[in-house]
Amino acid sequence: KVYKIAAIPGDGIGVDITEAAVKVLDKLAETNGTFSFTYTTFDWSSKAYLQRGYYMPDDWATQLRAHDAIYFGAVGWPDVPDHISLWQMILPIRQQMNQYVNVRPTRILRGTRAPVSQLQEKPGDLDWIIVRENSEGEYAGQGGTTHGHAENAVATELAIFTRVGIERIMRFAFETAKARPRRKLTMVTKSNAQRHGMVLWDRVFYEVAKEYEGVVEHDKMLVDAMTVRMVNKPESMDTIVATNLHADILSDLAAALAGSIGIAPSSNLDPTRKNPSMFEPIHGSAPDIAGQGIANPVGAFWSAAEMVRWLGEGELDTVADQLMQAIENVTGEPKTRTRDMGGSAGTEEVTEAVCAEIGRV
Amino acid sequence: KVYKIAAIPGDGIGVDITEAAVKVLDKLAETNGTFSFTYTTFDWSSKAYLQRGYYMPDDWATQLRAHDAIYFGAVGWPDVPDHISLWQMILPIRQQMNQYVNVRPTRILRGTRAPVSQLQEKPGDLDWIIVRENSEGEYAGQGGTTHGHAENAVATELAIFTRVGIERIMRFAFETAKARPRRKLTMVTKSNAQRHGMVLWDRVFYEVAKEYEGVVEHDKMLVDAMTVRMVNKPESMDTIVATNLHADILSDLAAALAGSIGIAPSSNLDPTRKNPSMFEPIHGSAPDIAGQGIANPVGAFWSAAEMVRWLGEGELDTVADQLMQAIENVTGEPKTRTRDMGGSAGTEEVTEAVCAEIGRV
Ligand SMILES: CC(C)[C@H](C(=O)O)[C@@H](O)C(=O)O
Numbered sequence: 001k002v003y004k005i006a007a008i009p010g011d012g013i014g015v016d017i018t019e020a021a022v023k024v025l026d027k028l029a030e031t032n033g034t035f036s037f038t039y040t041t042f043d044w045s046s047k048a049y050l051q052r053g054y055y056m057p058d059d060w061a062t063q064l065r066a067h068d069a070i071y072f073g074a075v076g077w078p079d080v081p082d083h084i085s086l087w088q089m090i091l092p093i094r095q096q097m098n099q100y101v102n103v104r105p106t107r108i109l110r111g112t113r114a115p116v117s118q119l120q121e122k123p124g125d126l127d128w129i130i131v132r133e134n135s136e137g138e139y140a141g142q143g144g145t146t147h148g149h150a151e152n153a154v155a156t157e158l159a160i161f162t163r164v165g166i167e168r169i170m171r172f173a174f175e176t177a178k179a180r181p182r183r184k185l186t187m188v189t190k191s192n193a194q195r196h197g198m199v200l201w202d203r204v205f206y207e208v209a210k211e212y213e214g215v216v217e218h219d220k221m222l223v224d225a226m227t228v229r230m231v232n233k234p235e236s237m238d239t240i241v242a243t244n245l246h247a248d249i250l251s252d253l254a255a256a257l258a259g260s261i262g263i264a265p266s267s268n269l270d271p272t273r274k275n276p277s278m279f280e281p282i283h284g285s286a287p288d289i290a291g292q293g294i295a296n297p298v299g300a301f302w303s304a305a306e307m308v309r310w311l312g313e314g315e316l317d318t319v320a321d322q323l324m325q326a327i328e329n330v331t332g333e334p335k336t337r338t339r340d341m342g343g344s345a346g347t348e349e350v351t352e353a354v355c356a357e358i359g360r361v
Numbered sequence: 362k363v364y365k366i367a368a369i370p371g372d373g374i375g376v377d378i379t380e381a382a383v384k385v386l387d388k389l390a391e392t393n394g395t396f397s398f399t400y401t402t403f404d405w406s407s408k409a410y411l412q413r414g415y416y417m418p419d420d421w422a423t424q425l426r427a428h429d430a431i432y433f434g435a436v437g438w439p440d441v442p443d444h445i446s447l448w449q450m451i452l453p454i455r456q457q458m459n460q461y462v463n464v465r466p467t468r469i470l471r472g473t474r475a476p477v478s479q480l481q482e483k484p485g486d487l488d489w490i491i492v493r494e495n496s497e498g499e500y501a502g503q504g505g506t507t508h509g510h511a512e513n514a515v516a517t518e519l520a521i522f523t524r525v526g527i528e529r530i531m532r533f534a535f536e537t538a539k540a541r542p543r544r545k546l547t548m549v550t551k552s553n554a555q556r557h558g559m560v561l562w563d564r565v566f567y568e569v570a571k572e573y574e575g576v577v578e579h580d581k582m583l584v585d586a587m588t589v590r591m592v593n594k595p596e597s598m599d600t601i602v603a604t605n606l607h608a609d610i611l612s613d614l615a616a617a618l619a620g621s622i623g624i625a626p627s628s629n630l631d632p633t634r635k636n637p638s639m640f641e642p643i644h645g646s647a648p649d650i651a652g653q654g655i656a657n658p659v660g661a662f663w664s665a666a667e668m669v670r671w672l673g674e675g676e677l678d679t680v681a682d683q684l685m686q687a688i689e690n691v692t693g694e695p696k697t698r699t700r701d702m703g704g705s706a707g708t709e710e711v712t713e714a715v716c717a718e719i720g721r722v
């Protein structure tokens with residue numbers, strides 16, 4: 001089986017880590033011999049935008065749909081206002097490819113030093129899957145500005161929640177929780193202060209929860225209090241479901257608690273499989289270290305593992321596990337850790353080490 | 362000078378800690394002899410609401426305005442949906458009393474055990490003032506629901522940002538930063554994804570920043586990345602300014618990193634002084650431990666110290682410092698710490714210990 005991958009390296013370290021991920025994916029295919037990848041690399045980036053005035057051509061959606069999956073590096077560059085770069089590429093892809101779920105697993109990989117002392121002693125206490133609503137809510141994109149430069153300027157952001165949108169993410173979250181040993185789902189909300197959209201969010205959660213009565217345990221947290229619980233009682237949670245913005249914030253915090261934002265993966269999924277899903281590390285383009293060959297490719301590799309898992313539809317789980325095993329063998333070794341993990345290895349060294357491990361495990 | 366305080370104990374442990382704060386305030390006045398407090402205690406609570414159908418009477422604003430300050434315990438009780446309790450009391454008070462600033466200082470009090478190991482070694486690395494916009498943004502209260510119980514239900518939350526609202530909070534934040542030794546302000550935003558309101562937020566920030574060129578150093582963080590920086594580089598920040606929702610989330614995280622949500626204070630200020638300002642610990646009503654006499658009153662005492670500072674307009678700073686000193690002498694002693702701080706003392710014991718210290722320091 002040949003999988004067609006649309007590769008969008010994007011900006012900054014997105015380029016370095018996409019290159020690294022491709023090497024690792026090819027090595028994985030070669031070692032297993034039952035599948036392979038072909039790549040179309042798209043030069044959709046801030047640099048291209050500055051030259052030609054657009055990130056993606058008009059037929060971008062058609063081009064992407066000719067692939068089985070999208071591998072995304074990072075987008076964002078100091079020369080372009082962030083709200084332009086994001087709304088011309090990553091956010092339209094998530095929305096139009098119907099990638100309404102963003103899955104963000106977090107756990108403490110071997111060799112990672114967690115900043116919280118409880119987790120230094122018991123790294124296993126942190127093992128979460130954050131299920132992020134990825135299509136609406138605070139990222140609906142509506143709102144506007146009146147009297148922009150005048151004294152009476154008013155600007156709005158309209159968060160939109162639909163029953164359809166909430167129900168499908170809740171169902172996905174409950175199914176995710178159900179498939180894990182602990183069968184536990186924590187729902188995050190801010191319905192005490194946000195009394196319209198978030199109240200619907202809560203209501204649909206409890207409706208769907210009824211279908212999982214006795215099967216999946218559930219509880220509810222306010223987003224502010226949730227940060228406290230993540231720091232103090234990591235072991236009390238397993239699967240977490242939250243809105244687009246809340247989960248964006250909580251997943252960065254989760255990555256920090258797990259030791260580095262450089263290791264965290266994300267999967268933007270269209271569960272209907274009618275459109276290609278997209279896989280990207282959660283870190284950004286990191287202009288400060290771009291082009292220096294020192295970016296941590298582990299988040300990119302973990303994202304690649306999730307891509308393999310998704311593409312295989314159950315058939316390639318052992319291959320994905322093999323990649324995760326190779327990654328942890330490498331992070332477990334001090335000399336093949338990047339700077340953010342307390343080592344001094346470069347992107348290439350880590351990549352070669354992972355490729356070598358793939359041949360071994 | 363006699364200061365008239367409107368005391369609103371509210372729900373759950375709000376009652377315990379307000380009682381404790383009053384004792385400490387009276388002791389402080391008695392010891393100093395130059396000022397005193399009189400209290401009007403309002404029974405505005407969820408219990409009262411369930412009996413009579415409202416939290417506050419129609420003329421609540423007039424009643425509150427007859428006071429120099431408001432001392433608030435906590436609101437929220439399982440029997441009443443949170444969005445009702447909050448929108449019938451705390452949020453209208455903040456908005457109508459023009460308390461457009463919410464100041465949340467955070468540092469690691471003596472005797473507190475921070476969960477992050479860097480902070481266990483160097484507690485001084487965390488010393489922040491979070492300046493929270495307290496009147497608009499995501500808490501504007503607008504939005505609504507259409508087709509509430511049908512398949513096509515849609516609910517919205519409208520975040521509203523005004524230039525006037527942004528400018529005044531930015532000015533307050535820069536002034537706060539300027540008065541601190543490090544003169545450093547970090548502005549938090551999510552203008553990459555939220556391209557209307559948050560873009561205005563950024564623009565006004567940079568405008569106001571020009572007035573402080575060379576006086577206050579400033580930088581900008583995305584709210585998601587901010588959580589990572591708070592965990593990993595606490596020493597790199599001093600004063601922080603953020604929207605109503607972002608600061609709500611970040612201040613809970615800050616309190617957790619500082620060792621306990623039970624110690625964190627907040628001041629809801631009307632800087633024009635036309636309306637009474639309101640002082641409240643940031644913790645909630647904690648139904649699980651309410652009425653057991655074990656709530657940590659430290660956040661309440663710290664809030665009381667901030668109230669004294671505010672009321673004194675510069676004249677009572679040493680008195681506020683005296684209270685803070687007394688608090689830290691008490692938290693410094695293992696036997697007068699509450700459970701959340703690793704001890705086993707009750708609310709009353711801690712209160713008596715602080716009163717005794719006030720007489721001594
Ligand atoms: C780049 C940005 C739009 C994005 C987001 O906010 O979703 C990023 O922070 C992420 O977490 O994927």
Ligand SMILES: CC(C)[C@H](C(=O)O)[C@@H](O)C(=O)O
Pocket residue numbers: 192193224447451609643
């Ligand atoms: C009680 C609630 C409305 C409140 C808020 O969200 O502002 C609380 O979390 C706080 O931080 O003061």
